[in-house]
Amino acid sequence: MRRLFAASIGMVALALAVWGVAGTTAQSPTALVITGAQVADGTGTPLRTANVRVVGDTIVSVGAEAPQSGDQVVDGRGLVLAPGFIDVHNHSTDGLATDPAAATQVAQGITTVLVGPDGSSPEDIGAYLAARRAAPSTVNVATLVGHATVRTQVMGDDYRRVARPDEVTRMAALVDAGMKAGAFGLSSGLEYVVGSYAATDEVVALAKAAAQHKGVYISHIRDEADVVMDAVKETIAIGERAGIPAQITHIKLGTVGVWGKAGEVVALVEAARARGVDVTADAYPYLAWQSNLKVLVPNKQYKDPASVKEALDDVGGGKNIQFTRLARYPQYQGKRLSEAAAAEGLSEIDFFIRIADDEVGIIGHTMAEPDLKTFYQQPWVMVASDGGVNNNHPRGAGTFPRVLGRFVREQRWLALEEAIRKMTSFPADRLGLADRGRIAVGKKADLVLFDAAAIVDQSTFEAPRALPVGVRSVWVNGAPVWRDGAVTAARPGRALTR
Incomplete structure (x- = not known):
């Protein structure tokens, strides 16, 4: 009897203990609670003081709820809490594998990157996303299908022509497969060599394939210089004809001859939007672009002195062209074309022709600040870096803090809440990321806590990282992936699909 009584008491005690633990877990789960921050919820509405509670990977409350016993508490007083920034033009496609910490990304508050831009993407989207799941990084990653990628897959080295109808059909099938594997849309780089030979009809056909899966079309347009207006019109037409949301990526006016014409570009886009075409843009906050040397010569006559002269005149001369990659002359990396030519005892034209067949990376310091300001103040222009891990342009490490520090705090181009909208809910909505981009109950806990009075970029063209x-x-x-000025050991980034 004594043994039976003791056993009964033990069973009751065990049941009470189990019930107590379970009850406590259900009512007061251990959580992360960020208290007292000024919350920018991502929608552009005014900041408000609130406590934000996170359980697991999800926001469970936003308001006045106090922390509970056992919660991890982060004091957010005097700071702004925003949704993690979503970078819709990011060149970390390969970099996330070699540098999963991605310090240059998380240090500026980026929590999701969209890779595969400018027409260049992984060939096998499914395999790429599987690899990112198997070896996650600090940030979430999503991808586009690249037009130039599928064009090369179908046409091989014979891409310097208009594609045949059967080739377009095969390209469209590859886009369809990429979308089914999880891509978010189609990217193009129509100013670059492979994409530049494509007819508009070809791109429309591929965009239609992406549209069947509710994707987006994001384009490095055919020209960002003297014929930029025609290129903008083409992008609008592709979106309209394919029935797909279209985005002009890194919108800019990149040569002297079109400086001051941002208003004309805005008028073209707003006229299209007024008639129902879903067209938007993104921009990085710098007056210099990064590409390859050949992009300077639209007619592709890279060794014709007259063509090269016209190209250099368009950008204000070789003093505005800075080398980021020049394998044959490594001593000139970081130098201007004018400096390298002088050191070699050549004219700028002759030095250009000498290196025209090399793989040369450049930064073009050829944009005007009033145009950039005009673009950034449009509600349909979001923030994007065109950077990534290990990037040799300061935008790779500084884009989002630069906007918040220089354009919001110092120059007052934008309100803080509007700038954050351009970094969070706007790109999330554009991509269809329903569970990210806002601080709200049920959303994923991608968050950035920052000091609005201190945040700013420090990357430069001399020290880009x-x-x-x-x-x-x-x-x-x-x-947590960034804390106390350093990357943590956590690698919680996910491979995202539509």
Whole structure:
């Protein structure tokens, strides 16, 4: 009897203990609670003081709820809490494998990157996403299908012509397969060599394939210089004909002859939007672009002195062209074309022709600030970096803090809440990321806590990977990835699909 009584008491005690633990877990789960921050919810509405509670990877409350016993508490007083920034033009396609910490990305508050831009993407989208799941990084990653990628897959080295109808059909099938594997849309780089030979009809056909899966079309348009207006019109036409949301990526006016014409570009886009065409844009906050040397000569006559002279005149001369990659002359990396030519005892034209067949990376310092300001103040222009890990342009490490520090705080181009909208809910909505881009109950806990009075970029053209200041903490899917000025050991980034 004594043994039976003791056993009964033990069973009751065990049941009470189990019930107590379960009850506590259900009512007061251990959580991350960020208290007292000024919350920018991502929609553009005014900041408000609130406590944000996160359980696992999800936001479970936003309001006045106090932390509970056992919660991890982060004091957000005096700081701004925003959704993690979503970079819709990012060149970390390969970099996330070699540098999964991605310090230059998370240090500026980026929590999701969209790769595969400018027409260049992984050939096998499914395999790429599987690899990112198997070896996650600090950030979430999504991808586009690249037009130039599928064009090369179908046409091989014979791409310097208009594609035949059967080839377009095969390209469209590859786009369809990529979308089924999880891509978010189609990218193009119509100014670059492979894409430049494509007829508009070809791109429309591929965009239609992406549209069947509710994708987006994001384009490095056919020209960002003297014929930029025609290129903008083509992008609008592709979106309209294919029935797909279209985006002009890194919108700019990149040569002296079109400086001051941002208003004309805005008028073209707004006229299209007024008649129902879903067209938007993104922009990076710098007056210099990064590409390859050949992009300077639209007619592709890279060794014709007259063509080269016209190209250099368009950008204000070789003093505005800076080398980022020049394998045959490594001593000139970081130098201007004018400096290299002088050192070699050549004219700028002759030095250009000498290196025309090399793989040469450049930065073009050829944009005007009033045009950039005009673009950034349009509600349909979002923030994007055109950077990525290990990038040799300062935008790779500084884009988002630069907007918040220089364009919001110092120059007052934008309100803080509007700038954050351009970095969060706007790109999330564009891509169809329903569970990200906002601070709201049920959304994924991609969050950035920063000091609005201190945040700013520190990267320069001489030190392009210098990290910004002012970002205190970053969480991806509820896990801390940036804290106390350093990347943590967590690698919670996910491969995202539509």
